[in-house]
Amino acid sequence: MSTTAxxxxxxxxxxxxxxxxxxxxxxxxxxxxxxVVILGGMVYLVRHGHAVVSYRDFRGxxxxxxxxxxxxxxxxxxxxxxxxxxxxxxxxxxxxARVVFSAVAFLRERDYLYVALTLTVLAVLCYSLFGAAxx
Amino acid sequence: xxxLLFTSLVLAGSFIAGFLxxxxxxxxxxxxxxxxxxxxHVDMRYAIGASLVSVIATSSGAAAAYLRExxxxxxxxxxxxxxxxxxxxxxxxxxxxxxxxxxxxxxGAVLIYSAxxxxxxxxxxxxxxxxxxxxxxxxxxxxxxxxxxGPEPYAVHRVPLGFSVMFGAGxxxxxxxxxxxxxxxxxxxxxxxxxxxVSTTTSNFMIGVTAAASAGVYLARGYIDxxxxxxxxxxxxAGSMLGARVLVQVRTRTLRIVFSAVIVALGVEMIYxxxxxxx
Numbered sequence: 001m002s003t004t005a006x007x008x009x010x011x012x013x014x015x016x017x018x019x020x021x022x023x024x025x026x027x028x029x030x031x032x033x034x035x036v037v038i039l040g041g042m043v044y045l046v047r048h049g050h051a052v053v054s055y056r057d058f059r060g061x062x063x064x065x066x067x068x069x070x071x072x073x074x075x076x077x078x079x080x081x082x083x084x085x086x087x088x089x090x091x092x093x094x095x096x097a098r099v100v101f102s103a104v105a106f107l108r109e110r111d112y113l114y115v116a117l118t119l120t121v122l123a124v125l126c127y128s129l130f131g132a133a134x135x
Numbered sequence: 136x137x138x139l140l141f142t143s144l145v146l147a148g149s150f151i152a153g154f155l156x157x158x159x160x161x162x163x164x165x166x167x168x169x170x171x172x173x174x175x176h177v178d179m180r181y182a183i184g185a186s187l188v189s190v191i192a193t194s195s196g197a198a199a200a201y202l203r204e205x206x207x208x209x210x211x212x213x214x215x216x217x218x219x220x221x222x223x224x225x226x227x228x229x230x231x232x233x234x235x236x237x238x239x240x241x242x243g244a245v246l247i248y249s250a251x252x253x254x255x256x257x258x259x260x261x262x263x264x265x266x267x268x269x270x271x272x273x274x275x276x277x278x279x280x281x282x283x284x285g286p287e288p289y290a291v292h293r294v295p296l297g298f299s300v301m302f303g304a305g306x307x308x309x310x311x312x313x314x315x316x317x318x319x320x321x322x323x324x325x326x327x328x329x330x331x332x333v334s335t336t337t338s339n340f341m342i343g344v345t346a347a348a349s350a351g352v353y354l355a356r357g358y359i360d361x362x363x364x365x366x367x368x369x370x371x372x373a374g375s376m377l378g379a380r381v382l383v384q385v386r387t388r389t390l391r392i393v394f395s396a397v398i399v400a401l402g403v404e405m406i407y408x409x410x411x412x413x414x
Contacts, residue, residue, distance in 0.1 A: 015209065016205065018209065019202040019203070019205065019207070019209060020202065020203060022198075022202055022209070023198065023199035023200070023201075023202035023203050024199065026195040026196070026198050026199045026202075026343070027195075027196065027199040029195065030192055030195045030196050030199075030372070033192070034192070034368070034369065034372060037365055037368055037369060038369065040361065040365065041142075041365045041366075041369070044138075044361070044362070044365070045138065045139060045142060048138050049137065049138050049139040049142075050137055050138070050139065051137065051138050052136065052137055052138075053136060053137070053138050053141055053362065054136070054176075055175070055176070055177040055178055055181050055360070055362075055363060056176050056177070056178060057178060058178040058180050058181065058357075059357075060180065060181065060184075060356065060357025060358055060359075060360060061356065061357050062357070063357040063360070065357075065359075065360075065361065066354060066355055066356070066357045067354075067355070080361075081361040081362065082361075084361035084362075084364070084365045085359070085361045088188050088359060088361070088364055088368070089354075091188055091191050091192055091195075091368070092188065092191060092347050092350045092351070092354070093347075094191065094195055094343065094347075095191060095195060095343035095344040095346070095347040096344075096347055098195075098343070098344070099216075099344060102209070102213060113273075113274070114210060114213060117213055117214055117217065118213055120217050121213065121216045121217055121220055121344065124217070124220040124221055124224065124348060125220060125344070125347060125348055125351075127224065128220075128223075128224050128227075128347075128348045128349065128350075128351035128352055129347075129351035130351075
């Protein structure tokens with residue numbers, strides 16, 4: 001019943017189409033990031049596979065791979081860890097891309113209330129990714 | 136332990152966690168953190184960082200299938216994500232200021248509670264007593280899902296209560312590096328009285344965005360280490376994809392009891408190690 005109410009705009013951008021495209025976007029993002037992580041993993045294992053490792057103590061506070069610029073410096077050296085980290089960054093970006101897509105889709109549906117709600121979520125995400133990261 | 140051996144063992148463990156997490160609907164994150172911390176002696180911060188990114192992978196992969204089936208309510212999800220993302224940032228900021236022992240104890244309590252929630256008989260909702268509030272109508276949250284005889288409409292109740300519980304779910308997700316799907320389902324199924332299938336699929340839909348909100352904070356603090364996250368993400372993703380495929384062929388009730396028993400055991404172990412200061 002309410003589905004018909006939602007579709008009264010008669011635009012080709014109905015909720016069903018949005019859901020379908022959203023699903024494809026998420027799947028593509030996950031597959032792309034998994035492929036990058038696999039590539040990085042292979043480089044990392046070939047180079048450091050026999051090194052001895054322990055994660056008992058936390059040393060992440062000084063890792064160069066904490067920032068986007070650090071990751072890109074590592075990529076320039078073709079570092080396996082940096083390639084893995086790039087894949088993880090793409091993975092984190094996947095739901096963010098879904099939120100951006102939602103905002104565009106609700107705009108096409110002329111559902112301005114939901115455009116505003118979606119942009120609120122996007123603002124919170126941006127605060128985390130750019131604001132809190134700067135602390 | 137050599138890098139090769141560590142990667143192989145963590146890959147296998149995460150695969151099993153992702154597989155069982157998808158079959159039981161509890162998610163893999165609840166097992167991955169205890170597995171890394173208790174079995175592989177990985178620092179709690181690295182463990183929750185790796186678990187959190189794996190949660191984004193498994194939930195986004197599953198969301199694609201659910202969205203196609205039409206069970207998820209993207210409007211309810213989008214609206215409640217305001218609460219979960221703010222909660223997630225709060226949780227991630229709290230995580231940096233409390234000891235890893237405290238996090239281990241809270242984690243253990245959440246594990247035991249999640250097992251309780253998954254084992255309890257699903258209560259049948261009474262017929263909607265009151266007409267939808269103005270709030271629900273203004274946000275057009277009511278929807279319908281594909282039933283046996285065409286679309287079945289449903290109503291949404293107690294939105295402010297659901298919103299508050301969602302904030303708590305987001306905080307736990309950011310604090311512990313899990314999807315906290317059990318609490319999200321609680322908010323929608325119990326507080327907002329949504330049909331169970333709509334609650335679980337919409338919860339899954341929201342997990343990725345919630346996790347992304349705390350992932351930014353985790354990354355900046357160095358919690359996300361590529362050497363640990365690589366086998367965890369790939370293992371959990373492959374396991375959950377396989378789990379979703381065989382889901383229809385197995386009796387989940389027995390499996391759910393076994394998995395819940397494992398989760399309770401891990402929860403007790405986490406709490407014990409937290410109090411003795413070993414984590």
